[in-house]
Amino acid sequence: MFGIYIHIPFCRTACHYCDFHFSTNTQTMGEMEAALVKELELRIQADQPDFNALQSIYFGGGTPSLFELSGLRGLLTRLLPHAPNCREVTLEANPEDVTEERLHAWLEMGINRLSIGLQSFDQKQLDWMNRQHSAEDATQAVQLAADAGFQHISADLIYGLPSRTVPFREEINRFVALPVDHLSAYILTVEDRTVLGNRVERGIQPIPEDGDVSSEYQILCQAMSAEGFEHYEVSNWAKPGGRAVHNQHYWSGLPYWGIGPGAHGFDGASRYANVANNPKYIKALTAATSALGLPREIETLSPTDRYNESLMTGLRTAKGIELIDFAKQFGLRPDVAEPEVWGRFLNQGLIAEIGAGRYRIPESRWVMADAIAAELFVA
Numbered sequence: 001m002f003g004i005y006i007h008i009p010f011c012r013t014a015c016h017y018c019d020f021h022f023s024t025n026t027q028t029m030g031e032m033e034a035a036l037v038k039e040l041e042l043r044i045q046a047d048q049p050d051f052n053a054l055q056s057i058y059f060g061g062g063t064p065s066l067f068e069l070s071g072l073r074g075l076l077t078r079l080l081p082h083a084p085n086c087r088e089v090t091l092e093a094n095p096e097d098v099t100e101e102r103l104h105a106w107l108e109m110g111i112n113r114l115s116i117g118l119q120s121f122d123q124k125q126l127d128w129m130n131r132q133h134s135a136e137d138a139t140q141a142v143q144l145a146a147d148a149g150f151q152h153i154s155a156d157l158i159y160g161l162p163s164r165t166v167p168f169r170e171e172i173n174r175f176v177a178l179p180v181d182h183l184s185a186y187i188l189t190v191e192d193r194t195v196l197g198n199r200v201e202r203g204i205q206p207i208p209e210d211g212d213v214s215s216e217y218q219i220l221c222q223a224m225s226a227e228g229f230e231h232y233e234v235s236n237w238a239k240p241g242g243r244a245v246h247n248q249h250y251w252s253g254l255p256y257w258g259i260g261p262g263a264h265g266f267d268g269a270s271r272y273a274n275v276a277n278n279p280k281y282i283k284a285l286t287a288a289t290s291a292l293g294l295p296r297e298i299e300t301l302s303p304t305d306r307y308n309e310s311l312m313t314g315l316r317t318a319k320g321i322e323l324i325d326f327a328k329q330f331g332l333r334p335d336v337a338e339p340e341v342w343g344r345f346l347n348q349g350l351i352a353e354i355g356a357g358r359y360r361i362p363e364s365r366w367v368m369a370d371a372i373a374a375e376l377f378v379a
Helices: 026-047 069-076 100-109 123-129 135-148 168-176 195-201 210-226 245-252 278-287 303-315 323-330 339-348 363-375
Strands: 002-008 054-061 088-093 113-119 152-159 182-187 230-233 236-238 256-259 264-266 270-274 296-300 352-355 358-360
Touching: 002 245, 026 069, 026 256, 026 278, 054 245, 069 100, 088 245, 100 135, 113 123, 113 135, 135 152, 152 168, 152 210, 168 210, 182 210, 210 230, 210 363, 245 256, 245 303, 256 270, 303 323, 303 363, 339 363
Parallel strands: 002 054, 002 256, 054 088, 088 113, 113 152, 152 182
Antiparallel strands: 182 236, 230 236, 256 264, 264 270, 270 296, 352 358
16 A cells, blocks of 8 residues: 655745745746656656555645646546545645635545645734634635535644634634544644744744643643544544545555655655755756656665654554564564663553553653653664
């Protein structure tokens, strides 16, 4: 099984917290469309994939909903007719791009899941993040998508925001009232080379204390559970049948292609990242005659890298990790590799057995998941 991630590197404006690759210059959108199609075709020629194994396609960004309909359609017509088992085609969308015309066009071309970037229902916070939509726009976009026929709608929220004017519990109430079956909620992260990062570095932007952030996360966990959402990964909740197929490829260590500037891919042994520069990407694809030599960074993962990554991603899920699987795949188990740390975590309730040889981090401690996993890493 494998998935395909396609990066659409355009945005109308820059959100103050975002460090993903994008450009606000949309003049090259036509050239980018041709370059994306060409990279996809070169990858198909080089890899000769079994498209029966293609499970998911994900358009991320950037802002994929800003991309020309012809560009999205051109990419999908090269994939979907040959992929009878592709269960999920997701498009990230901003509320201001969601119209009845676009919704019906997206459905017609095979997109069956939307991930809508709501981020907050607090207008002050939306303005602070430099988002281009209002809270009312967000609500209307989700309702329009449901009315158009989208049965799988996910939305993003950010918690840990400073200076709230709307209580966080009220934001959650507004979210669960929408016709959505999935939530991805992320803590506000301060990244270098962003407006937020610059403000924090200059000391003019305070950020919430860890205790406040942890409190919001616990409120979110309790509220989503009460509303019938399954908390299946640290940052993700779903109603029955609403789990994200594509994201589970990442967490399970399955291969996926990365198409587009700044896109990342994984072949089972190596990870690569395409050049994160639109003009360089377009120039390289215009001249390319094969997938070999495309501008990208390649990192071959060592057995230790694979072990640590599997530990991290596994402990971030409700499914957890199975010790015998680690022994079979890596010849090593975390309880044997780090027995003192493992024993301490069991005694402290940071790790719990949920089945014969299967362990997970309890939901109440998931806010510490990355730190817990890191202490179990091997060198």
